[in-house]
Amino acid sequence: MESPVQPSATLKRTPFYDFHRALGAKIVEFAGFEMPVRYTGDVREHVCVRERAGLFDISHMGEFHVEGPGALEFLSHAVTNDLASAAPGQAVYSPMCRPDGGIVDDLLVYRFEDHFMVVVNASNTPKDFEWLLDYCPADVELEDRSDRTALLAVQGPKTPEILQGLVPDEALDLGYYRFMTGPVCGVEAVISRTGYTGEDGFELYFEPRHAARVWEGLMSAGNRLGLEPVGLPLEAGLGWTVKFGKGDFVGRDALLRQKEHGLKRRLVGFELEGRRVPRHDMPIEAGGRALGRVSSGTFSPSLERPIGMGYVESGSAQTGTALEIRAGEARLAARVAPRPFYKGGSRRA
Incomplete structure (x- = not known):
């Protein structure tokens, strides 16, 4: 059973907090944030995502900006998956490991033409940033932009129909784990065909000052198709994300021993x-x-x-x-x- 949020100066709020309160969501403490765990009920919201579409506020996630001449080499050393083979406009899922092979976090790396965006789990944001900072060379700029990023996910089979007219037509043709920059409800955003629900969907990154415009635009467009705001989504068998052939990375030797010895x-x-x-x-x-x-x-x-x-x-x-x-x-x-x-x-x- 979730504990109700107690007022605390240490808890953060996403740009959509007032919407959650106004719609009667149950607010709980999650990863240092006051987050909506549910609106109407777990089963109803589950069915909504499976049959229509749900709108998730996941602005508690962490986003790091990485750029510079050595950015690719730096991130390739920090994570286990192969970033060099990813083209601009592609997102790569990967663990980030300690030297002993244990997982620091699992994350997404978005490759742009001239920089990268690393998206980490909310509860690990400070730890992950410090971990990366320890390995960051002088020719790479690493910046935590979490507080300057709002993130909404629209997930469910009706998502493409809901987004028609709100995003560029080419965004609806994106493959899975592909992304582009473009307008969402008239607001510049990163439009990413990613998500963890098992349904079709998009994740939308934009500046927090546009939160009301995007939320209201999505809800208005999705109303006739059954879009509903829903509570927190839940997220190893991750051998497919460990690319030994790409060269050295943190934890490679330990993971290779595990692979060889069972x-x-x-x-x-x-x-x-x-x-x-x-x-x-x-x-x-x-x-x-x-x-x-x-x-x-x-x-x-x-x-x-x-x-x-x-x-x-x-x-x-x-x-x-x-x-x-x-x-x-x-x-x-x-x-x-x-x-x-x-x-x-x-x-x-």
């Missing part, structure tokens, strides 16, 4: 019988033997059953493996399930 643990998804939802840190067992712990869990309205994720011993990571989730004295029956859990989304490659 992983002791793997992140798996699992589905549960019954209705009880698995919670973070619940033990995962099989035959009374400890295998790992739950990292996250929820009830899936689309699948009509509880689902979860967790790290288990590699030998128990195969699809169909029977598991038990220990919830106090109770044992919840579960099976390893293939990911993604939901495969019916409108997202296009």
Whole structure:
């Protein structure tokens, strides 16, 4: 259960806070911000995104501007994925690792003609900036522009229809993980065909002073198509984002050793019988033997059953493996399930 926000001088607000309050959203503390966790209810908002479209305020995310002669080399060393092969107008998803191979954060890197934009998770913004600053050479300018960036995501199968007339026609033809700069509701923005809902959608970056114009423009255009404001979206099997062949990067040696010697643990998804939802840190067992712990869990309205994720011993990571989730004295029956859990989304490659 979420705790209601207590007044605090340390909590930040996004440029859309007054809209959230006026629409009756439940506000909670999240990553140092007062954020809307829901408006009408989790299931209704879930169905809205699956069937029509939802409008997410994700302005709590962090944005760093990177430019200079050594910008590409610097970022290529900082993240595990291959940025050199990305063309201008392409976004790249990647972990950023410590020397021991552990993940500092997962992030998006947007490659422009003359600079890069790095988008990081809200709770990690200060830590990520300091981490990058430690590696930043003299010929690279690294600037935190988080407080100067508003970010809205429109996600769901009706998104392209909603955005018709609000963005340039060529924006609607962008491929997945491609972006461009252009007007949104008459405001200059970065228009990116990205998102984590499994549905088609766009993320829109622009200056906070235009927040009201863009919010109201989107809601007005989307009203007849069922667009609704919705609460916070939730976000490893990330081997595909680690490019050993690109050259050196932070954590490469440790990750290469893991690849050569085999992983002791793997992140798996699992589905549960019954209705009880698995919670973070619940033990995962099989035959009374400890295998790992739950990292996250929820009830899936689309699948009509509880689902979860967790790290288990590699030998128990195969699809169909029977598991038990220990919830106090109770044992919840579960099976390893293939990911993604939901495969019916409108997202296009």
